């Protein structure tokens with residue numbers, strides 16, 4: 160029998176079987192020795208004496224540490240047009256980290272009902288021309304395109320506090336009642352209202368209840384990793400004069416030529432250069 164781990168509380172696993180049934184299971188000794196099971200893991204189970212036991216964890220496509228979720232299909236970068244202010248530096252840094260983790264970044268632009276300046280509209284259109292999917296949302300509006308991309312996939316949300324992550328999930332799945340900032344302030348609970356490691360059923364897919372990529376840590380990445388994590392660079396990689404080109408000051412750089420030709424966003428390239436310098440000087444930055 161096959162299934163997917165939805166949540167882990169100490170040694171108790173909640174598993175959604177391929178049949179659609181959700182069951183409690185325990186890990187057989189073998190599994191615990193193999194490696195630590197995560198929410199999102201695909202597993203093989205066996206029913207013995209009325210008890211489901213997990214025999215084996217199937218190979219992962221990727222694996223996040225915080226939150227601990229395996230087989231993540233996409234990470235939604237939730238960025239508001241204001242309150243807090245839109246930051247393309249943050250969008251780009253998050254998208255680099257997400258792509259490096261082998262996950263597809265998607266940009267969700269929230270609070271469009273608050274109005275978009277001409278300058279911001281140009282920035283948003285620059286993203287819309289690029290390879291990352293962009294979805295605009297507004298207060299209390301259920302965006303069908305957003306529901307569509309969640310269906311059948313495992314998603315993690317990321318973005319600044321107050322950007323509207325909890326609000327998005329509540330709009331998509333009203334049974335949630337996830338505490339938004341307004342409510343948590345009223346209850347005096349502070350900002351950190353989500354804490355477990357669990358996948359929630361949302362719009363026919365699964366969403367981790369804890370935001371990811373909250374530390375903008377590039378310390379594990381080389382300059383080469385970084386260049387590959389800029390999705391717009393990928394068609395040009397391998398076309399530079401020097402095969403160890405890091406697209407900074409080298410002559411005959413295909414990436415720089417594509418920036419000059421307007422095929423790669425200049426803003427994205429500038430944000431790449433800034434992170435490249437951080438990697439070269441090994442300084443870390445946090446959200």
Ligand SMILES: Nc1nc2c(ncn2[C@@H]2O[C@H](COP(=O)(O)OP(=O)(O)O)[C@@H](O)[C@H]2O)c(=O)[nH]1
Pocket residue numbers: 269270271272273296297298299318319320321322323324325326327338339340341
């Ligand atoms: N005007 C407007 N406000 C929003 C929208 N989405 C969220 N908010 C408000 O922004 C604040 C922060 O939202 P919340 O979902 O708690 O953000 P989180 O910290 O990312 O989970 C709350 O006061 C929400 O009511 C939106 O689309 N439009």
Ligand SMILES: [Mg+2]
Pocket residue numbers: 324325326338339340352
């Ligand atoms: Mg929240």
Ligand SMILES: [Zn+2]
Pocket residue numbers: 399404405406407409411412413414415
């Ligand atoms: Zn180059």
